[in-house]
Amino acid sequence: MLDLVKEKITIDISRLQEKPATMWRYIDSMPFKNNSTIWQEVTMGEGYTPLIILDHSEPNTLVKVDYMMPTLSFKDRGAAVLIAKAKEIGVTKVIADSSGNAGTSIAAYASRAGIACDIFLREGTSPKKIAQVKAHGANVRAINGTREDVAKAAQKAVNEEKIFYASHVYNPFFYEGTKTYAYEIWEQMKCAPDALIIPVGNGTLLLGAYYGFKELLENGLITKMPKLIAVQAENCAPLAKAFMNNETFEPVQNNGTIAEGIAIAAPARSVQILEAIHATNGEIITTTEEEIIQARITLAGKGFYVEPTTAANYAGYLKYNHSPSEKIVIPLCGAGIKLS
């Protein structure tokens, strides 16, 4: 596992006005050289997604529409930064493994950057996601086994073939991208919300949001951290179990869930994820298959067509005990058409 040792980030708010209306408006907080323009060769306009009221009867609950991204999921935040970095250091080929959306996103940005790409996936991943990866010219390596077997196969290939590992889980540059989720919410609300509902499989959005709000706090731009309310599917909830029993995490069996994007039985950054939730006084909520299906229908009724993994976020919100005055942000992470 890699983490970046970074100097303190300084955010110059006065200059934000001049910046593009994409997540690259926060490039000064990312580990690129001053005035680096490498991102311009990679960007497809990702980020700065709408933050809007979900329902006028609950004015303090906002949704961040992160499915309005080039490849239709929030993974573009991380993939754009990771691939820009790979391009900067002269990488010509990358390997990644994914349950779907991260692979799609890495494949798209690699292709745009002129970098060859192999994506390891489970046999049985949504056909639409596989088609999306292939469309970008990536070489799909389907593995018969669990999500963990897929990761192992990718890591073996990385070592044997000596190829850059563009992993959204292990590569720290990915989180430099997902942290823009926090910066955008802060800029759009002009403050930090009280709580963030965040789906957790490998925790790339949760940790990114945590790092982002921490940097804002360190710069005195917010006065308190939002609570991180993590959501897992009951059928695959290793972190919920560890959190509830206040014990160290142990992998669980994945009993199968329609929320395929968070079905991670052994998240590699479990310790960091649990620490972040504790540090913000947060909690973990689990949702049943029935609740996820119902939540997807309810969201569609409000105009938002999301994939089941994203419906789990809303199902988690509905079970989150809060006062009506609490300002809450729910991410709509993945578009409905990614699955039928």
Ligand SMILES: *Cc1c(COP(=O)(O)O)cnc(C)c1O
């Ligand atoms: C990847 C993904 C998640 C889960 O993110 P993690 O980084 O694995 O915690 C949730 N929803 C969607 C739509 C995703 O693509």
